[in-house]
Amino acid sequence: MVSHSYKNPPESPIATEVRHKICAALPDAKVEITDPDGVHLAATVISAQFSGKSKLAQHRMVYAALGDAFEERLHALQLTTRAS
Numbered sequence: 001m002v003s004h005s006y007k008n009p010p011e012s013p014i015a016t017e018v019r020h021k022i023c024a025a026l027p028d029a030k031v032e033i034t035d036p037d038g039v040h041l042a043a044t045v046i047s048a049q050f051s052g053k054s055k056l057a058q059h060r061m062v063y064a065a066l067g068d069a070f071e072e073r074l075h076a077l078q079l080t081t082r083a084s
Contacts, residue, residue, distance in 0.1 A: 011033065011035060012035050014035075014039070014041070014069070014073050014074055015033045015035040015041055017069055017073075018033060018041060018043065018066060018069060018074065018077075019031055019033055021065050021066050021067065021069060022043070022045055022062060022065050022066070024065065025061070025062075025064070025065030026045065026047045026049055026061070026062075026065065028047055028048050028049065028084070029045050029046060029047040029049075030044075030045070030046040030047075030084065031043065031044070031045050031046075032044045039073075039074065039075040039076070040075055040076045040078075041074060041076070041077050041078070042077070042078040042079075042080075043062070043077060043078070043079055043080070044080040044081075045058075045062055045079070045080070045081050046081070046082050046083070046084045047081075047083065047084060048083060048084045049061070050081055050082060050083040050084075051083040051084075052083075053083075055081065058081035058082075058083075059079055059081060061081075062079060062081060
């Protein structure tokens with residue numbers, strides 16, 4: 001079962017964009033985003049695609065999915081990843 005949820009509704013446009021980009025790249029992922037102010041996000045991403053990969057490799061997968069969103073609009077991202 002795939003779950004894409006957020007903890008602090010309503011979600012900011014940047015949080016929605018981050019969620020969509022992660023879910024597009026990792027469709028099986030469970031993604032939780034905490035968005036206290038619209039520029040400092042915390043994301044937890046759980047995906048079977050992370051299985052057997054180091055934390056660094058997992059984070060690189062997420063950052064690759066985000067593309068230019070991180071460089072242009074997102075000030076900070078606290079990222080937690082793990083395999084499902």
